[in-house]
Amino acid sequence: MSTARSSAYAAPLRNPTLYVILAAALILSAAMGIRQTFGLFIGPFSYDRGLPVTLIAFAIALHNLVWGFAQPFAGAAADRYGAAPVVAFGATTFAAGLALAASAPSGIALIAGLGLLVGIGVSCTTFGVVLTAVGRVATPAQRSMAMGLASAGGSLGQVLMVPFAQLVRESSGVSTSLFALAFLMLVAAPFGILLDRRRDASVQHVEAPAATSLRETLTDATQHRGYRLLTLGFFTCGFQLAFIATHLPGYLTLCHMPMGLGATALALIGLFNMAGSWACGWLGGRFRQQHVLGWLYLMRGATIAAFFLLPKSTISVVLFAAVMGLTWLGTVPLTSGLIAKMFGTRHLGTLFGVVFLSHQLGSFLGAWLGGYVFDATGSYTPIWAATALAGLFAALLHFPIDDTVHASAEPASA
Template sequence: MSTTASSPLLSLKNPTTLVVVSAALILSAAMGIRQTFGLFIGPFSFDRGMPVTLIAFAIALHNLVWGFAQPFAGAAADRYGCTPVVAFGAACFAAGLAMAAVAPSGAMLVIGLGVLVGIGISCTSFGVVLSAVGRAASDERRSMAMGIASAGGSLGQVLMIPLAQTIRETAGVSTSLFALAFVMLVAAPLGIALDRHARASATPAAPSAAEPPASSLREALSQAGRHRGYRLLTVGFFTCGFQLAFIATHLPGYLFLCHMPAGLGATALALIGLFNMAGSWTCGWLGGRFRQQYVLGWLYLVRGAAIAAFVALPKTTASVVVFAAVMGLTWLGTVPLTSGLIAKVFGTRHLGTLFGVCFLSHQLGSFLGAWLGGFVFDVTGSYSLIWGATAAAGLFAAMLHFPIDDTAPGSRSGTSAPAAA
């Protein structure tokens, strides 16, 4: 039995520990900074005279660019390792934030916050980072390791949102964005640790019994395209992006329209990050004990019901806090479950690429969630229609995930062991 499998997951003696911790820190920086963007919509609109639709488009565009760039970033990490990919991504991310900090016009804001940040985050987030964790962890521990890395990544949302809010209020928008760019650059060297597992093995590890036979990238993509479960997973992931991007981008503005206390929007986003730490860990744990598609189905049902209840009930500080807590518990738990399910069916050799293709659907949803929120508000003066669509999407996604077949391509068995790969 390997060291990874026999020692505790986060033991200092376990070679996977450094990979998991480094992955969590990189995700903390990238995802934490990304979650602050909703705090800048008001200042960009009032101080620089930019339309809300344009600002929402810039934020939405980074999701779209992220999605289209993710398969290429994942493929590059699969082939060349994470070190150069993370370094390049961190530099692009920081450059985009710096450009947004000094943007005198909407075009420059779109290039910085939309294009450069989108490219940067594709190289410093799930498709690259969690794929490294998936390769480092044993089959039995993979779902849990991915859940822990995702949970640790939520620490950035807890820390970055108050940091950005405080600096913005005391020193201005530009200084706040420059500070976030500096944080991203500091995280860049952590990409070296993600390749530690590959360097530590003098010879490739023998594949496990559950690992599908090695294949070329073209064969892996062809198998995935023909696999009904992968197609359903990809379509369902669209909903996750739609829901999360809308809430992260427009919740502060929505609470302002509801005459809630100033700063409650930032507090709600920080609480989402805090509870996401527990939610991601729990989803990783559940994914190791139950079929991951079932856990995903129930997660989407709970999220959709929580959104519907929040919109229907009166708005109070307590209701916002409860809503943020439930959203946090269901926020990014989809990621370790989705990536773990892909690894279970197709193995880890091309995990970065296959997750990247699936993640493109997620980011198409993110683009629409962020942009349509601003568009619908500008047209109707209300977020009601988009809130309704966001709640209904949860039921739609659940119905897609429950029937997913997690059998590997070529297997004659229609069943699978309850434990995740």
């Protein structure tokens, strides 16, 4: 690595960038932390309201699918109008979905609230809108680190929301817990205003030429082999994470683990994800991002296989949650940073949205198939095996990615 490049990475983040990172972290904390709690409600919805596990899993899976299909549009809206109005709309829709699920008298209402409305809300309050705002305000040399810091800060919500939702649910019931989460989502909405800050004039960089339209950029991206491989690889990430987040608490109950260990494991995943996201952002600024992704997927797949095959204990669950947390959402700053490197930031929200659609197709299958296979066979074994193998598949896709900078991308330095 050259001395000039090392100095660029060592340069301190400017104030506007820090404000945007803080706002992004708070919004991500609310949105990602709340959706991390959904696995806690499968049992209560099933036992208290008499809904089949397959239907509840479908509602959770559907929000992942809706999130994926809505993400390119949410990203395009943020590219054009700014992040603030998109975040405000998304937070309101998210909260409405949670409120509908809290009072859902039937499976259809649960699907509409937890599936449709929450899916639209999440698309406007997470990575495709929030992290792309961070990517625009940071310099190209510091972009991976800045996105990693925002993702790490956003993991605080995963640490706090799960025990909070569990506590309120146990003391006041499912409906009160969901209403409380809806209120917290609305509180986070005003921070979207800070996302539209621009870089200081002293650190402005040339963006993609104005003549490069969205249509031209999308056409170029679909013809770029690296972009296609990145899109395919992100599918497996969604499959793995959605299955674990949705079904780990129920699986641990089947293994006769202590009550509440599932919530503890999800909170630990969020805690260690703070370190993992920061580390992935740091590594992505010093090594080729696709190689970091490849090793991350190998590590994740091996961890899943070992956890499933080895005897279960409280210690093994804690270790599994810790390692999974280190590899959990570090894929996001690496993936979005790689897209920004190849194509610049002018249409980053839309381009990441397309890749993220693939991620969410995987999330839908991971969450839904987990419930379907369990209802059909009484076991999670086939899905655990598929989730472990998915890590190897993703690694094989990411290592050969060509990160050639497209002609429309901004230069690495001013």
